[in-house]
Amino acid sequence: MAASIAAGGVGIGGVPKLHPPFLGKKLRIKTNTQSIVRSSNPQRFRVCASGGGELINGVWDLFLGVGVGLPCTVMECGDIIYRSTLPKSSGLTLTAPGAVLALGALSYLWATPGVAPGFFDMFVLAFVERIFRPTFRKDDFVLGKKLGEGAFGVVYKASHAKKPASKKEGDLVLKKATEYGAVEIWMNERVRRACANSCADFLYGFLESSGKKGAEYWLIWRFEGEATLSDLMQSKEFPYNVETMLLGEVQDLPKGLERENSIIQTVMRQLLFALDGLHSTGIVHRDIKPQNVIFSEGSRTFKIIDLGAAADLRVGINYIPKEFLLDPRYAAPEQYIMSTQTPSAPSAPVATALSPVLWQLNLPDRFDIYSAGLIFLQMAFPALRSDSGLIQFNRQLKRCDYDLVAWRKSIEPRASADLRRGFELLDLDGGIGWELLTSMVRYKARQRISAKGALAHPYFDREGILALSFMQKLRMQLFRATQQDYEEAAKWIIRHMAKSGTKQDGGFTEAQLQEFREMGQPKKKASPQRNALASALRLQRKIVKTLNESMDELNRRRKSLWWSRWIPREE
Ligand SMILES: Nc1ncnc2c1ncn2[C@@H]1O[C@H](COP(=O)(O)OP(=O)(O)OP(=O)(O)O)[C@@H](O)[C@H]1O
Numbered sequence: 001m002a003a004s005i006a007a008g009g010v011g012i013g014g015v016p017k018l019h020p021p022f023l024g025k026k027l028r029i030k031t032n033t034q035s036i037v038r039s040s041n042p043q044r045f046r047v048c049a050s051g052g053g054e055l056i057n058g059v060w061d062l063f064l065g066v067g068v069g070l071p072c073t074v075m076e077c078g079d080i081i082y083r084s085t086l087p088k089s090s091g092l093t094l095t096a097p098g099a100v101l102a103l104g105a106l107s108y109l110w111a112t113p114g115v116a117p118g119f120f121d122m123f124v125l126a127f128v129e130r131i132f133r134p135t136f137r138k139d140d141f142v143l144g145k146k147l148g149e150g151a152f153g154v155v156y157k158a159s160h161a162k163k164p165a166s167k168k169e170g171d172l173v174l175k176k177a178t179e180y181g182a183v184e185i186w187m188n189e190r191v192r193r194a195c196a197n198s199c200a201d202f203l204y205g206f207l208e209s210s211g212k213k214g215a216e217y218w219l220i221w222r223f224e225g226e227a228t229l230s231d232l233m234q235s236k237e238f239p240y241n242v243e244t245m246l247l248g249e250v251q252d253l254p255k256g257l258e259r260e261n262s263i264i265q266t267v268m269r270q271l272l273f274a275l276d277g278l279h280s281t282g283i284v285h286r287d288i289k290p291q292n293v294i295f296s297e298g299s300r301t302f303k304i305i306d307l308g309a310a311a312d313l314r315v316g317i318n319y320i321p322k323e324f325l326l327d328p329r330y331a332a333p334e335q336y337i338m339s340t341q342t343p344s345a346p347s348a349p350v351a352t353a354l355s356p357v358l359w360q361l362n363l364p365d366r367f368d369i370y371s372a373g374l375i376f377l378q379m380a381f382p383a384l385r386s387d388s389g390l391i392q393f394n395r396q397l398k399r400c401d402y403d404l405v406a407w408r409k410s411i412e413p414r415a416s417a418d419l420r421r422g423f424e425l426l427d428l429d430g431g432i433g434w435e436l437l438t439s440m441v442r443y444k445a446r447q448r449i450s451a452k453g454a455l456a457h458p459y460f461d462r463e464g465i466l467a468l469s470f471m472q473k474l475r476m477q478l479f480r481a482t483q484q485d486y487e488e489a490a491k492w493i494i495r496h497m498a499k500s501g502t503k504q505d506g507g508f509t510e511a512q513l514q515e516f517r518e519m520g521q522p523k524k525k526a527s528p529q530r531n532a533l534a535s536a537l538r539l540q541r542k543i544v545k546t547l548n549e550s551m552d553e554l555n556r557r558r559k560s561l562w563w564s565r566w567i568p569r570e571e
Contacts, residue, residue, distance in 0.1 A: 111356040113282020113314040117194075118352060122315075125193050136204045136220060141174055152308060153177035157223060171223035172203070180308040181205070181217025183318050187283060187307035188219065195277030199304045200224050200294060224305075225297035229267070230290035233378060233385050239263040245295055246466055257425050261433065264379045264425075265459065266466050270302045271372055273472065276451035278304070279365040282314035282355065288371035289330040290378065313364055316351025329390050332370035333402055334445055361540065366445035369454070373440030380433070381422035402443035432459045456480045 094102075109116035144157035158174040177184060185205030192202050201222040209215040227245070235241050243263045244250050253259060271293060278285055285292075287309040296303045309326065311318040326335065351358075377393070378384045384393050400406040412423065426434040436459040439449040449457070456479040468476065 108356055112280060112359050113355050114280075115314070115352055115355060118282070118314045118355075121190070121193055126189070129189075129193065133204070136206070138208050138210070138218065141172065141220070143174065144171075147173065150308075152180045158220070173200070173221045173223050175217075175219040175221075176208075177217045177219060177308065181219060182207075183310070184219055184306075184308045185217060186317060187310045187312060188221075190281065190283065190312060191278065191307065194281035195274075197299070197301070197303070198274040198277035199307065200296070221305075222298075224303060225295045227295045228291055228305075229293040229295070229302060229375070232295065233290055238382075238385075239267070239379065242267060242295075245297075246300055248300065257421070257428060261425050261428050262462065264376070265433075265462065267302060267379065268372075268376055269455065269460055271304075271375065272451045272454050273475075274302065274304050275365075275368055275372060276455065278310075279368070279451055282312060282359070283307075284311045284313060284364045285368050286310060287327055287330075288368045288375070289327055290375055293375070311364070313359060314352060314355050316355075329387065329394065330371040330374050332367045332445065333398075333443055334367065361543070363445050363448075363450075365450060366448040369440050369448045369451065370442075370445075372451075373437055373448075376437050376440065380425050380437075381419060383416070383418050383422075397441075402441070404438045404441050429459075429462075432457075435459070452479045 106116075140161050141158045142161045144159065146154060146156055148155040153175050155173060155175045158172045160172070175181070175184075188199065188202035188205065191199045201224070203220040203222060205217060205219040207215055208218050232238055232242050232245075239260050240251075240255065240263070243259075246263075246266060275285070275288070285304060285307065287306060288304070292304060292306045293302050294305050295301075309318070374390070378390065381389075383389045396411065397404070397407050400410060408423070411419065415423070423434075426437060436449075436454060436457050439447075439457075440454065442448045454460075455476060460476070
């Protein structure tokens with residue numbers, strides 16, 4: 001038995017498994033219960049000897065050595081003499097290590113951004129959708145007034161040309177876009193299948209090449225409503241105007257900080273739900289700002305628009321952004337969502353296979369969280385709602401090394417009444433709003449909270465002005481149960497308890513209070529933990545670098561927009 005284990009480990013049912021060097025010989029091995037003989041397997045031996053043998057052995061050991069597979073594959077029953085003494089086989093046998101391996105593989109395939117759901121989406125859902133969804137042509141639309149014009153496209157209100165717009169169909173929005181239209185069509189189709197409620201309702205997109213201007217992408221959405229969050233925030237009535245829209249009627253209640261806080265909380269919750277939908281499917285928006293958050297009059301919720309700068313990390317589309325696509329007022333300090341050492345997107349299969357690793361190493365979703373944090377800040381501080389106010393704030397924050405607490409310290413003593421009111425609003429309920437804000441607006445992406453984490457934050461314990469739907473309640477419960485971002489909430493609770501003291505129990509000891517104080521302070525130099533952390537970070541950087549370099553190498557050969565073939569052309 002000892003010889004057999006040294007040679008190849010244990011196969012199923014405690015039966016020894018042999019490595020190729022032993023296969024050329026006839027071996028008789030005595031186990032506890034049976035006498036088994038394994039003889040050569042000439043065919044297999046020949047393969048090993050003629051190159052590629054090591055690879056085959058590796059695969060053999062990995063999958064069959066732990067006992068996953070049909071007994072005959074694992075044990076080579078053909079070689080076993082005294083068959084009658086063997087236990088009867090019952091088909092597939094799964095050992096404990098095999099189950100662990102299978103579970104590990106499954107969790108990898110389902111980890112964000114989701115390799116397995118991605119395949120299902122691309123090869124099943126997209127295919128089925130294409131068969132059943134209505135298609136449109138240029139002549140099907142009549143253009144109305146211009147809604148907006150960016151550097152890469154013009155947006156119009158539109159209606160159907162042939163049939164009178166039925167109540168259900170309603171008005172449309174049509175965007176004629178240049179090169180980035182292709183990305184936007186791809187993203188909108190993905191979103192429609194994966195998290196339709198997060199973004200404006202997308203109908204169809206195609207390439208139209210008959211115009212004088214050359215090829216243009218036409219994208220059609222349902223018209224969601226007149227107002228973006230930016231329009232609403234510019235009004236002196238904010239946030240009460242939002243309350244009226246969310247509830248569908250004017251509320252005859254006294255105005256005050258509490259009421260404003262719960263309206264802002266409701267907007268933030270809707271925005272974070274929408275962002276979580278995008279992030280869970282591997283999409284990072286990269287242009288989150290109040291102008292790109294539209295109020296949908298139909299569903300009375302805020303939805304995200306303008307996916308032209310978005311990146312699909314599941315397949316690596318728009319992996320590295322063109323910097324000019326980002327709005328510097330709302331962009332996170334890192335600018336790039338992935339390591340800058342990869343100058344171009346990896347090829348789709350590589351990006352897909354590595355996407356869970358790359359997602360965890362880079363946490364690209366935290367780019368949007370920073371922008372959402374700035375929106376939160378703007379909602380709390382009216383002075384920051386103007387462009388100049390926001391630009392000035394960005395400069396001040398940069399001077400404070402992107403430390404919101406330091407910014408507050410520097411500004412609060414000489415703050416205007418308006419600013420003080422904003423701090424008061426965020427300090428309600430023991431400062432839980434401020435706590436959430438500071439966990440969103442941080443210099444390091446890794447230290448920012450995720451959308452799920454934010455939704456599980458105690459700031460959202462209260463329902464706000466709108467009750468949650470059954471599904472939202474369920475999701476919140478799930479986030480709370482599964483979030484790893486408990487740290488923030490725990491710190492908040494501890495600090496809160498420390499502040500209020502526990503007179504009955506004699507309060508916290510001086511040592512405990514010192515510990516709480518140290519939570520907010522930089523750690524002292526050169527402790528063994530610090531050194532270990534530094535080594536871990538160095539290792540992580542090395543892994544990212546190696547991964548990126550190898551992907552770039554692979555990618556040099558294929559640079560075409562392979563996914564454009566998914567975008568229909570006008571007939
Ligand atoms: N589904 C929609 N329903 C209603 N209005 C919409 C919708 N989509 C876009 N709009 C309106 O059109 C405007 C421009 O849309 P969008 O931001 O997608 O275009 P853009 O060309 O990227 O503009 P910009 O470059 O300024 O961001 C929005 O600000 C909004 O007012």
